[in-house]
Amino acid sequence: MHEMSLAEGILQLVEETARRENARRVKTVVLEIGQLSAVEPAALEFCFAAVAAEGVARAARLVIVDVPGSGKCLACGLAQPMAALFGVCTACGSHRLQPTGGSEMRVREIEIE
């Protein structure tokens, strides 16, 4: 359940920004969660609703933007999509695939009023 810690991290960033911007409430929180990150979006939504219950973001809608996984073959160099942290190169069949994108867990923006 490290989604709870992540939800707290998100809330911290959101509340800091909301305070700086003198927001009355946070309407939307947009996150980017990579396909290869260790995050379960449904669990994150649940945890965020729980930790945000009291503050300025209590009614905020969480929008999770999926970032597709991508990688590069260390054997032949081909860049390709990756659905998991490991895989087989579509060109040469090597297992030496190095993930290059899709591990992000970021707060992109918030909508406030």
Next chain:
Amino acid sequence: MCTVCGCGEGETKIEGADHAHQHVHADGTVHSHTHQYKHHHHEHGVGGDLDFGAGPARAHVPGMSQARTVQIEQDILAKNNAYASENRRYFDERGIFALNLVSGPGAGKTTLLVKTIAALKDKVAISVVEGDQQTSSDAERIRATGVAALQINTGKGCHLDGYMVGHALERLRPAEESLFLIENVGNLVCPAAFDLGEHHKVVILSVTEGEDKPLKYPDMFRAADVLLLNKCDLLPYLEFDADLAEANARRVNPDLTIFRVSASSGDGLAAWLSWIEAGLETQRGKRMETVDALKRRVAGLERKLAAN
């Protein structure tokens, strides 16, 4: 990837084939920019806090809701990573070599630590942080070896984080050029995401588990630099295929360093211990470089002063 427009900056580089972005400003002007080789996202003299065009309607209409969007663009773990960097700086300035030991429950982390400490404690100062949800029994086992240990109970938490380890550093005050060992909470999932400031994560897999564990819990095997395949003295009695387990681990992490060991019989521990000693040596070297660089700076400043 560019997180504003979703284009693959850094992945595809085609010379002369930059793509364009169009956007609307608060005053209604529409214009576009091409992507440069290293592109950036900019604001046109209007800070995000006064940009009325950033709302959902892309324009300001008096009387309408003043909803607006504020860019944050920050890593969710930014806070933890800042604490972790602080810890790493602490270690590096003092020439300390820090390891974060992770595994599922029961893989033999504590026994392995006890054996490692027994073999090294006459050569190097050692301090240990023990992470568990409850009890201090692990810290007591470590203290019985004669080195300093601090138990962190995470309560309902499932992992140690950079903040907790920072506090442990204040309490333990590890010696310069010493070995700092962190035994994380027994959990193959969450500790993978939390940097503690260690130099390497060491994952322990025991042969009484399954060969496919690296494929089932890839995040952890990906995050680790070293795999200790533990309880290898039991291999003759099990159907565990150690070669397959290693191959699976390398599928997830091609650069993994692997040692086959048995903490209880002591088999294979020599290679693991030499790896630690090499790490200690590297940290000492790095510290000497920093000390030497400082000495050179001081000497340079003194020369300047003398010349005046």
